[in-house]
Amino acid sequence: MRNFILSETLGAYKSAKGMAWISIAVSFVLILIFGVSLYLSSTVYNIFQIEKKNIEIDVYIKGDIPEPFKNRLYEIIKQFAGVEDIDFISKEDALKVFSQRYPQYSDILGVFSEVPFPESYVIQLTPYWKRPDLIRHLVTEISVLPGVDEVYAGSDWIAKLSRISMLFIGISLILLVGLFLAISYVIYQTIRLIINARKELIEILDLVGATKSTIEIPYLINGTIYGFLGGLFAAIVLKLVIMGSKSLFFFKLPEYGVIYPLLVVIGLVVGLVASYLSFEEILP
Amino acid sequence: MSYITFEKVSKVYQNRWFALEDVSFEIDKGEFVFIIGPTGAGKTTLLSHIYLKEFPSSGEVQILGYSSKTIKRHEVPFLRRKIGVIFQDFKLLHDRNVLKNVTIALEVTGVPSGVARERAIEILRELGMADKISKMPNELSGGEGQKVAIARALVREPFILLADEPTGNIDPDSADEILNILKRVNDRGTTVIVATHNYAFLDKVVRKRVISLQAGKVIKDEKFYIK
Numbered sequence A: 001m002r003n004f005i006l007s008e009t010l011g012a013y014k015s016a017k018g019m020a021w022i023s024i025a026v027s028f029v030l031i032l033i034f035g036v037s038l039y040l041s042s043t044v045y046n047i048f049q050i051e052k053k054n055i056e057i058d059v060y061i062k063g064d065i066p067e068p069f070k071n072r073l074y075e076i077i078k079q080f081a082g083v084e085d086i087d088f089i090s091k092e093d094a095l096k097v098f099s100q101r102y103p104q105y106s107d108i109l110g111v112f113s114e115v116p117f118p119e120s121y122v123i124q125l126t127p128y129w130k131r132p133d134l135i136r137h138l139v140t141e142i143s144v145l146p147g148v149d150e151v152y153a154g155s156d157w158i159a160k161l162s163r164i165s166m167l168f169i170g171i172s173l174i175l176l177v178g179l180f181l182a183i184s185y186v187i188y189q190t191i192r193l194i195i196n197a198r199k200e201l202i203e204i205l206d207l208v209g210a211t212k213s214t215i216e217i218p219y220l221i222n223g224t225i226y227g228f229l230g231g232l233f234a235a236i237v238l239k240l241v242i243m244g245s246k247s248l249f250f251f252k253l254p255e256y257g258v259i260y261p262l263l264v265v266i267g268l269v270v271g272l273v274a275s276y277l278s279f280e281e282i283l284p
Numbered sequence B: 001m002s003y004i005t006f007e008k009v010s011k012v013y014q015n016r017w018f019a020l021e022d023v024s025f026e027i028d029k030g031e032f033v034f035i036i037g038p039t040g041a042g043k044t045t046l047l048s049h050i051y052l053k054e055f056p057s058s059g060e061v062q063i064l065g066y067s068s069k070t071i072k073r074h075e076v077p078f079l080r081r082k083i084g085v086i087f088q089d090f091k092l093l094h095d096r097n098v099l100k101n102v103t104i105a106l107e108v109t110g111v112p113s114g115v116a117r118e119r120a121i122e123i124l125r126e127l128g129m130a131d132k133i134s135k136m137p138n139e140l141s142g143g144e145g146q147k148v149a150i151a152r153a154l155v156r157e158p159f160i161l162l163a164d165e166p167t168g169n170i171d172p173d174s175a176d177e178i179l180n181i182l183k184r185v186n187d188r189g190t191t192v193i194v195a196t197h198n199y200a201f202l203d204k205v206v207r208k209r210v211i212s213l214q215a216g217k218v219i220k221d222e223k224f225y226i227k
């Protein structure tokens, strides 16, 4: 039986070799395009997640306000919903941070008689409030408080990032649907061609008492392998590009290991579904 | 218990023509039956109802314990394994040699290739085809082609052998040889049913039954046990 299935599978492949490789090539190209889009989505989404976690609000204080006033401001800000923690950054702290981050500029600071940085409060947000719309709301409320010079949240950038990552994810999903249809169609047609070329054989198998699954399995294996190979080649190419990114684009792209098996599985599933549909349609 | 029972079987194709009309008969183990009648009488249609390639539009067919009314789709292959069928055009596979044309009938049912091979060679030898096992079907004469088809039908030792116009494409001498093979198969207890409009055949079988069809109806059903 195993021999029989094996030789029929091979025979089926041989009866439409050209179409088989067209199926594999089409699967490869489409799955690769999907893989790239999925990769970009993951990258942007990842950056979005990291930035979202780091998001904080900087409240710069006017230089000329008295100490009790500052404490009052501190208490008021602390009462706002979404504020988890507040740190006071003195001029000296700001200077320290600056020189640590940009040591090459520390000399320039020597020309000032006084530390040129304003005092500020750095607000940490509760996880729920780390949303662009809520942050924008908070920023408006804080910026009108007396003694506040300027409020900076960087949330516009986060909002943009969020929109871009949603867009990428949306495109990937559309591609996934399109790819499913396109690959299904090509593999479906290939299997149809093969089955039609082997109608005589199938008729005889039916006559001598082969069960439906015995007759069907070689065609399912063929379709599944076409999709599988398309997915495998796409995964390999994507992996090579990312591995070689350092020499190709002068920076190292991050890896998302889960993408590769996902591409292979998608190819395999489309191939199986398409060949099953093909068989059911021609020989119900 | 009879092997085959037709009970008021009618078959209508495309809802307008009776290919079979109210056909009833029983066939027992070991019978040799001719189904005769002019072209279009319904002979092929009748045989198709025995291996359930076709199902009756009304009435019931019972074969080897299965009923056309209750058999499940997935049970049909198991019925087919108990019935051998041969055709006027042999229906051989042209992409493989004689031996493989025969072993395929065993291999699809899970018989190991080694056993299938032995069994196929044995039956081909009995049919005088031992030296042709590695020939391709297009290298065979008509008579030889039909013998391969018979070997494929017999290799699983069926209870019933159906032959639809088995000598239609064969020269008279080979036709007689094929008929002799069918008689030998019958002598071993296999029920043999031959559809033909070659009336000359009838005289060559002594112990036989003849069912005559015309326009889908059984017009005569005669048993000849003594010539």
Ligand SMILES: Nc1ncnc2c1ncn2[C@@H]1O[C@H](COP(=O)(O)OP(=O)(O)OP(=O)(O)O)[C@@H](O)[C@H]1O
Pocket: B013, B014, B017, B018, B019, B037, B038, B039, B040, B041, B042, B043, B044, B045, B046, B197
């Ligand atoms: N699949 C089908 N679809 C429609 N009509 C059919 C089909 N098969 C057979 N028929 C019709 O049923 C009738 C009986 O046909 P059948 O093939 O059984 O006759 P037959 O006795 O075998 O004839 P022949 O001697 O020419 O082989 C004919 O009128 C034929 O046209």
Ligand SMILES: [Mg+2]
Pocket: B043, B044, B045, B164
């Ligand atoms: Mg006929």
